[in-house]
Amino acid sequence: MKLRRDSEFHSDLKLRPHFPLLVKNPGLHYLDSAATSQKPRAVLDALRDFYETANANPHRGAYSLSVRATECYHQARVRITQFLGVRDSDCLIFTRGTTEGLNLVAGSWGEANVSRGDEIVVTAMDHHANFVPWQTLAMKKGAKFRVCELTPDGRIDLEHLSGLLNKRTKVVAFNHVSNALGTINPIAQIVRLAREKTNAILVCDGAQSAPHFPVSFDSLDVDFYAFSGHKMLGPMGVGGLIGKREMLEEMPPYQTGGDMIEFVYDDRTTWNVLPHKFEAGTPNAANAVGLAAAVEYLDNIGMDRVLSHERALLAAAQKRLASIEGLRIYGPPAGERSGVVSFTMTDVHPHDLATILDGEGVCIRAGHHCAQPLMRRLDVPATARASFYVYNDESDIDALVSGIMKAREIFGYVPA
Amino acid sequence: MSFPRSSAEVAALYQEMILDHYRRPRNKGTLERADASVEVKNPLCGDEIGLQVAFDGDSVSDLRFSGRGCSISQASASMMTQLVKGKSTEEIGAIREQFRDLMLGNPPAADDAQLGSLRALSGVARFPARVKCALLAWNALESALAERAS
Numbered sequence: 001m002k003l004r005r006d007s008e009f010h011s012d013l014k015l016r017p018h019f020p021l022l023v024k025n026p027g028l029h030y031l032d033s034a035a036t037s038q039k040p041r042a043v044l045d046a047l048r049d050f051y052e053t054a055n056a057n058p059h060r061g062a063y064s065l066s067v068r069a070t071e072c073y074h075q076a077r078v079r080i081t082q083f084l085g086v087r088d089s090d091c092l093i094f095t096r097g098t099t100e101g102l103n104l105v106a107g108s109w110g111e112a113n114v115s116r117g118d119e120i121v122v123t124a125m126d127h128h129a130n131f132v133p134w135q136t137l138a139m140k141k142g143a144k145f146r147v148c149e150l151t152p153d154g155r156i157d158l159e160h161l162s163g164l165l166n167k168r169t170k171v172v173a174f175n176h177v178s179n180a181l182g183t184i185n186p187i188a189q190i191v192r193l194a195r196e197k198t199n200a201i202l203v204c205d206g207a208q209s210a211p212h213f214p215v216s217f218d219s220l221d222v223d224f225y226a227f228s229g230h231k232m233l234g235p236m237g238v239g240g241l242i243g244k245r246e247m248l249e250e251m252p253p254y255q256t257g258g259d260m261i262e263f264v265y266d267d268r269t270t271w272n273v274l275p276h277k278f279e280a281g282t283p284n285a286a287n288a289v290g291l292a293a294a295v296e297y298l299d300n301i302g303m304d305r306v307l308s309h310e311r312a313l314l315a316a317a318q319k320r321l322a323s324i325e326g327l328r329i330y331g332p333p334a335g336e337r338s339g340v341v342s343f344t345m346t347d348v349h350p351h352d353l354a355t356i357l358d359g360e361g362v363c364i365r366a367g368h369h370c371a372q373p374l375m376r377r378l379d380v381p382a383t384a385r386a387s388f389y390v391y392n393d394e395s396d397i398d399a400l401v402s403g404i405m406k407a408r409e410i411f412g413y414v415p416a
Numbered sequence: 417m418s419f420p421r422s423s424a425e426v427a428a429l430y431q432e433m434i435l436d437h438y439r440r441p442r443n444k445g446t447l448e449r450a451d452a453s454v455e456v457k458n459p460l461c462g463d464e465i466g467l468q469v470a471f472d473g474d475s476v477s478d479l480r481f482s483g484r485g486c487s488i489s490q491a492s493a494s495m496m497t498q499l500v501k502g503k504s505t506e507e508i509g510a511i512r513e514q515f516r517d518l519m520l521g522n523p524p525a526a527d528d529a530q531l532g533s534l535r536a537l538s539g540v541a542r543f544p545a546r547v548k549c550a551l552l553a554w555n556a557l558e559s560a561l562a563e564r565a566s
Binding site: 025027028349350351352355356358359360361366367368375380381382406410411412 | 420421422423424425427430435439460462464485486488
């Protein structure tokens with residue numbers, strides 16, 4: 001992704017009226033979209049519409065209602081792959097979210113291909129969901145688990161990464177965007193480096209990129225990309241794993257049961273074709289349809305505009321927060337971050353800050369952001385994190401800043 | 417559990433007593449001679465409490481805490497050390513149960529005067545996400561008493 005100057009960005013979206021929860025709570029300033037996004041009316045309508053007009057078990061019935069459910073589910077898959085730049089829609093496996101997608105790769109590809117003496121590389125900024133599955137796999141298989149260090153300003157240390165990669169490396173896992181810092185990682189460089197020095201599979205955690213800027217899986221040239229629907233205006237409980245066809249074809253099933261089989265005999269079973277091989281049991285068709293409505297909504301805005309809007313809000317927030325004495329912002333400069341600002345204050349603990357902000361109607365996240373290895377390196381137990389999305393505007397930043405001032409008033413400013 | 421949260425509820429949480437113990441913690445540091453020494457962490461928020469306890473017979477003769485965390489966890493630890501010093505393990509057990517009740521928002525026990533300054537933490541009950549912070553030091557004390565008993 002090409003980064004541009006702040007002056008080219010505009011925070012001109014006025015979408016709050018599309019979000020029923022925000023409409024019902026006019027005093028609410030929701031700044032925790034990196035955890036989960038609010039849902040537009042269009043998505044809620046799509047869910048209701050599916051259940052009212054198409055609900056049956058897909059792939060099962062000979063009757064037309066089941067055929068209709070199957071068709072809705074299939075169309076959702078096609079629509080979402082269009083959004084994420086995947087030509088072959090069979091290569092999108094619906095999952096519960098990013099976590100399940102990453103566990104699928106570790107549990108299927110990893111189980112079958114990683115053995116003693118192999119190496120797995122992750123980064124110190126990865127979310128636990130792209131860290132622990134690989135650590136667990138490495139321990140089980142006797143493989144070496146290696147963690148790429150970060151630069152002091154919270155970027156992947158490419159030199160260190162380069163030193164970690166070799167012909168024994170079987171997996172390189174990294175996030176596209178850090179959920180804790182907002183760092184946008186240089187995927188093209190990472191991919192080039194890894195392809196040059198290893199024959200590893202490249203696994204990209206896209207939970208924080210798919211919602212916020214244009215993503216084309218086919219041009220990323222990673223082998224797997226996992227994402228969550230609920231962070232991109234879709235319902236909870238649905239997301240996806242996109243994989244290259246040749247990888248997915250070779251991989252053994254992750255879970256077994258209905259739908260994923262072809263023939264079941266007493267002594268053996270053969271597997272269904274993609275994507276069904278990896279979707280055991282009744283699929284989450286309604287939520288897939290909801291997610292398709294979410295990407296439709298995002299496409300109607302245009303992902304370039306989504307990016308521009310968030311960038312402008314981030315720049316404004318960064319400027320105002322940086323001027324508060326004793327407030328420290330983590331991560332690279334705002335121009336290299338997604339719409340996330342992670343910070344601490346010398347005198348107010350992040351949890352106290354979050355509680356006081358809650359009293360002012362401001363929702364932020366306080367904690368380790370499921371990235372304890374990162375927090376340890378930053379040498380803080382927790383940070384406060386505000387994150388922006390399409391429904392936020394400058395008034396949310398005003399509320400954040402005045403809430404921070406109120407916290408300081410309660411606690412009394414003590415310089416470090 | 418109220419949503420949205422009012423700023424009055426938040427103001428009621430941050431009693432001056434809590435802020436005072438947070439800013440000027442009592443019994444913070446280490447003991448030269450401790451009979452039990454424990455460390456507990458809240459993995460959700462990274463808060464840590466270390467606790468050292470010295471006993472005289474069945475009573476806690478002295479104790480110190482260390483660690484870092486939010487105002488609720490640190491103030492609760494500071495108040496606890498003041499309250500339990502000189503008390504028997506049985507008395508401490510009774511206070512602990514009452515304090516747990518207070519945190520769960522159960523009607524206060526009849527003789528809640530025993531809770532003393534800890535009553536300043538009663539507002540925490542309305543913040544389920546923060547109850548663990550207030551109980552962290554008490555979990556440490558429970559472990560220390562168990563360590564001593566074993």
